[in-house]
Amino acid sequence: MAGGTETKAAEGELKRAVEDLQRTFQVYCEANDERLADIETRASDDVVTGEKLARIDAALDRQKRQLDDLMLKGRRPMREERDELRLRGVSLEHKAAFDAYVRGGGEDGLKGLEQKALSVGSDADGGYLVPEETETAILTRLASVSPIRAIAGLRQVSASVFKKPFSISGPQTGWVGETAARPQTNGPTLAELAFPTMELYAMPAATATLLDDAAVDVDQWIAEEVETAFAEQEGAAFINGDGVNKPRGFLDYPRVDEAMWSWGNIGEVASGAAGAFPATDPADRLIDLVYALKSGYRQNGRFVMNRRTQAAVRKLKDGDGNYIWQPPATANAPATLMSFPVTEAEDMPDIADGAAAIAFGDFRRGYLVVDRTGVRILRDPYSAKPYVLFYTTKRVGGGVQDFDAIKLLNFRA
Template identity: 65%
Template sequence: MAINQTERAPENKGGELADAFGTFMTSFESFKQANDERLAQLETRSGADVLTTEKVDRISRALDEQKRALDALTMKGLRPGLGGAGAVQPDEHKEAFEAYMRSGDDRQIRALDAKAMSYGSGQDGGYLVPAQTEAEVSKRLADLSPIRSIAAVRQVSAAVLKKPFAVGGPAVGWVAETAARPQTNTPTLAELQFPTMELYAMPAATSALLEDSVVDLDQWIASEVDAAFAAQEGAAFVNGDGTNKPRGLLNYDQVAESAWEWGKVGYIASGAAGAFPASNPSDKLIDLVYALKAGYRQNSSWVMNRKTQALIRKFKDADGNYLWAPPAVAGQRATMLGFPLVEAEDMPDVAANSASIAFGDFSRGYLVVDRTGVRVLRDPYSAKPYVLFYTTKRVGGGVQDFDAIKLMKFAAS
């Protein structure tokens, strides 16, 4: 991830984003017309015309590409600039960090860093970035990391977050105003643990970039590492095994919703191995929505990858309305059955026994744990003439409420 002095992120013009969104909406209208034609052919013939089916698939792929380009333009608008014009005046920590980044002079920052994020010394484990840089990294990760954007996020200063919970729920009861209060049963408590694991990225800079006083280096670090961090986080929050990484939501035991119990994630079967049923496939999605208790549905989201979304985009309800709806404005999410849809490319493709769709209130169901601080270690030796910046943060995660997330498993039962 090397960058030189002449590279700059181009300005994102509002007209460019508006044009891309307009093209996307036009393509969606074309998709609906072609798919309506395909469905009409299915009703009047033994099968849809091959050319019509190919047209639908072609427009669907174009929609995916246009949505990807639209998302990229939106992210580009959020990307911090590298220029220093109009920047907040640097504080003492930022000045010390700047000196360390540009020349390797760590005398000032060594004096300021009373507490490093590793168990070793600061100079061995790197130095904490300024608070502004850490906030910028966290903000960008919330925009880029799909699960983080909808999950609960907790910052801790310890290596492990321990969260107690009552197995049988709180002990409560009704009582008259003046009646004696009978003693309640002692609640049974258990504990969930969320250890934080080290996540790293290693952007590289040229000497010319480091010598350019106009370039804000802590913003450059934030812009370079956030995409790398987001990609690693996204994979771990979905499929992580909990060993040196967070535990993903699909790593827990999965059971049919009728046999659900705490500690396991419930699922609804699609009714066919590796597919939706041939008739009324949208009914299964409705079943998945109502597998969730009412208290969780209000803030729920769909989570799936683009291929699964492209499959569902063709579905209609009993009244002939498409289940999938495009975002109302650029920068917002598409919706399905009225609930926002989050694209997570690490969710599995539809296949036999795959859990390719998740639905639930992720702000209550999944917890992301950030250990405070981002650390940078300057390395001018390993990749000369480039200077490497070994950047690390500690992140954990896992399911905290097993009743808040449900899955669709593509199986007969």
């Protein structure tokens, strides 16, 4: 009964947050219309109206973040659901042995279990595999709070490098007469893509009092401590990473004008103005970006940009005078831009001359995140006494897997 009451309360809170955001956006639209009217009549922005719009814009950002936090909180399983998962599929024996290791450093239980499983749980520098429940919890939270991971393709591997062949072009074909000879056609062109996994670590610290408290769920604590650290590092690498000891971000690949696109490059559309949208028909550049993507990708397309770029886009209208950015219609829906969902990624660049501040594409097909199976933890009670450090590591890689599935809007003339 308590769980049902909590669920209803959370749903009510989400509904109120969505309604508040929609009301604030209506006020924002009215203020921006007033600003545009001032420009038409006075040929300049009214300072008071501009400040009012900036305040409403900041309120929109705050309400959107609050809504995102509520949605993330709602995705976390309740205690009863976690217990049910444990009973159905998770090794309670492994969890108990891991709990003993984390709390007191006892390794005997884990050594025996992982030897029986024919896995090397600890070597000279060591670490033990965390229980399956904790690993799943960490990966679930990363998908929720790391924006690119949440929309990209995902693959779990057991090797250090994942290699994937990709067919750039299919076999050649042709028309022939009924009795004409059938000449041999060329085979498809294949490219081999390699995605090495790199080590990502977090090192939360706990006091002896925390570990001695039997009421503390250590698995849950570790997952919550490392989720933010992992997500921040991943979010930056999946966008801007150079591939050296980290995944390669989609903005690190060579970029060319869409008219000259070829495999291995990311296609760009120019905004038409240095560091800005053009003064005339600015929304048309977003339409150009959308239709630079082939229809097979476009049906699953989404925009990716940071909060400041989204604030600039909120002011744009289509040819009929309608705002092209719209707030979420329901609790679990994203904001939309020209009816396509918007993913907010703070590691995207701001609008500036030569900056690719907006990406559009089918990221599920375009970008691949590779996770090596297993999250490891090494208990260190010596380096930072009186604290106990938990050196938690996972291996992750990433890179573009289909160069035709992602397009960029570059703010250049």
